[in-house]
Amino acid sequence: MTDPAGSGTGSVAVGRAPLTAAEVAERHARGEANVIAARTSRSFGEIFRANAFTRVNGIYLVMLLLILGTGYFIDGLFGLLIIVNSVVGMVQEVRAKRTLDRLALLSKAPARVERATGVAEVDVEQVVLDDVVLVAAGDQIPVDGVVLDATGFEVDESLLTGESEPVLAGVGYELKSGSFVAAGSAAFRATAVGEHAFAARLAKEASEFRKPSSQLRAGIDQILKYVTWALIPVGVLTIVNQIWGHAEDWRNAVRGLVAAVVPMVPEGLVLMTSVAMAVGVIRLGRRNCLVQDLPAIEQLARVDVVCTDKTGTLTEDGMRVGSVEPLGVADDRIEAALAAIGRAEGKPNASMAAILEHVGTAPALAVQTSVAFSSARKWAA
Structure with a gap:
C-alpha cells in the first residue's frame, strides 16, 4: 500500500507477497523507483x-x-x-x-530482490516501493524498509548514527538506507526509495557546496x-x-x-x-x-595531524592472507579447515574472500553444522 500522493513513502504491505512485473512497472510509472540524481560536485x-x-x-x-x-x-x-x-x-x-x-559509478553494487518471477539481481535504481529486498552479511541497505524475516540479522548503523555497536534487527525493525549488514541475512520490504530514503536525504544535506x-x-x-x-x-x-x-x-x-x-x-x-x-x-x-x-x-x-579511519575508507577495500601460524596441527589439516570455513559461507565477506583466495583449490573438510559470524561474538564456526 502506498500513500495517495505517490510520494515514495507508504505503509508496510502485509505479508511477504513479492511484486509482479505489472506492479513493478506501475511503480516505475508513478516515479516510485530508487532513482536519485547523483551529484558528486558542482555542475x-x-x-x-x-x-x-x-x-x-x-x-x-x-x-x-x-x-x-x-x-x-x-x-x-x-x-x-x-x-x-x-x-x-x-x-x-x-x-x-x-x-x-x-x-560514483564504480561504487554501485546490484541489489537482490524477490519478485513473483523469483529472486533476481537488479541495479539499485530498479528497486521500487514495496519490493522485497534480500540482504546478507557485507551488503549495504539500498533503501529504507521494514524487516519481514531475519536469521541472526545484525545491522551496522555507524555511518548514520555514529554508534559503533551493531544492532540486532528482528522482524518489524525499521531499516535505514546507508547502513550495512554486520551478520546474518534478512528480507525486508521497501518503504521509502529514491530521494525519500534516509541516506539520500542525509547526503543531500551534506553535499551542499560551501566555498x-x-x-x-x-x-x-x-x-x-x-x-x-x-x-x-x-x-x-x-x-x-x-x-x-x-x-x-x-x-x-x-x-x-x-x-x-x-x-x-x-x-x-x-x-x-x-x-x-x-x-x-x-x-x-x-x-x-x-x-x-x-x-x-x-x-x-596548514595541517599538523592527519587522522585516518578504518580499512576501506581511505585504503583499498580488500585483504590478503599474509601468513598462517600453525599451533601444533599439520599444515594440510589447516588448509582443509580453512577451505571448509570459507566454502561454507553462502556470501563470503572480505575476510572469507581472502581465506578462499589463500587456500585456492585445496580439499576441504566435510561441514556438518555452521555458525554465522557475529560482531557480538567475534567468531564464526
Missing part, C-alpha cells in the same frame, strides 16, 4: 561561473570593453589574462569532477576591493586630464585611461598565486591524490 556551469566571474576578471573586462570601443584592438591583449585566470581553476575542478563521477576558506584568496580579494574603489577617482581624473588638459580626442583619452588603470590591478599577485596552487595540485596528482579545489593546497600546508 560545469557552476564551475565556470565561480572561476570566470571574479573581481579581477570584472575589472579587466570593463577595461577591455573600453579599449575595444576605441578600435585599438592590439591594446586589448591584456584581456587574455581573463582567460588565463579562469582556465587555471576550471581545468582542475573539471578534472576532479570527472574523476568523482567515475568513482572553501582560503586566507590567501581572502587577502587578495580585500586588496582588489580597495583597488576597485581607488580606480574610480583615478579613472575620472585621468579622463578629465586627457580631454580638457591635453585636448585629446575621446579614443586617445580612453587609451590613456586604460593604460593608467590596468597597471594598478595586482594581476601578477593573482596569477602567481593561482599558478603556485596549480603546481601543487599537479605534484599531488602524480602521487594519485585528487584535489577538488585549488585552495585545498593552502589548507594542506
Whole structure:
C-alpha cells in the first residue's frame, strides 16, 4: 500500500507477497523507483561561473570593453589574462569532477530482490516501493524498509548514527538506507526509495557546496576591493586630464585611461598565486591524490595531524592472507579447515574472500553444522 500522493513513502504491505512485473512497472510509472540524481560536485556551469566571474576578471573586462570601443584592438591583449585566470581553476575542478563521477559509478553494487518471477539481481535504481529486498552479511541497505524475516540479522548503523555497536534487527525493525549488514541475512520490504530514503536525504544535506576558506584568496580579494574603489577617482581624473588638459580626442583619452588603470590591478599577485596552487595540485596528482579545489593546497600546508579511519575508507577495500601460524596441527589439516570455513559461507565477506583466495583449490573438510559470524561474538564456526 502506498500513500495517495505517490510520494515514495507508504505503509508496510502485509505479508511477504513479492511484486509482479505489472506492479513493478506501475511503480516505475508513478516515479516510485530508487532513482536519485547523483551529484558528486558542482555542475560545469557552476564551475565556470565561480572561476570566470571574479573581481579581477570584472575589472579587466570593463577595461577591455573600453579599449575595444576605441578600435585599438592590439591594446586589448591584456584581456587574455581573463582567460588565463579562469582556465587555471576550471581545468582542475573539471578534472576532479570527472574523476568523482567515475568513482560514483564504480561504487554501485546490484541489489537482490524477490519478485513473483523469483529472486533476481537488479541495479539499485530498479528497486521500487514495496519490493522485497534480500540482504546478507557485507551488503549495504539500498533503501529504507521494514524487516519481514531475519536469521541472526545484525545491522551496522555507524555511518548514520555514529554508534559503533551493531544492532540486532528482528522482524518489524525499521531499516535505514546507508547502513550495512554486520551478520546474518534478512528480507525486508521497501518503504521509502529514491530521494525519500534516509541516506539520500542525509547526503543531500551534506553535499551542499560551501566555498572553501582560503586566507590567501581572502587577502587578495580585500586588496582588489580597495583597488576597485581607488580606480574610480583615478579613472575620472585621468579622463578629465586627457580631454580638457591635453585636448585629446575621446579614443586617445580612453587609451590613456586604460593604460593608467590596468597597471594598478595586482594581476601578477593573482596569477602567481593561482599558478603556485596549480603546481601543487599537479605534484599531488602524480602521487594519485585528487584535489577538488585549488585552495585545498593552502589548507594542506596548514595541517599538523592527519587522522585516518578504518580499512576501506581511505585504503583499498580488500585483504590478503599474509601468513598462517600453525599451533601444533599439520599444515594440510589447516588448509582443509580453512577451505571448509570459507566454502561454507553462502556470501563470503572480505575476510572469507581472502581465506578462499589463500587456500585456492585445496580439499576441504566435510561441514556438518555452521555458525554465522557475529560482531557480538567475534567468531564464526
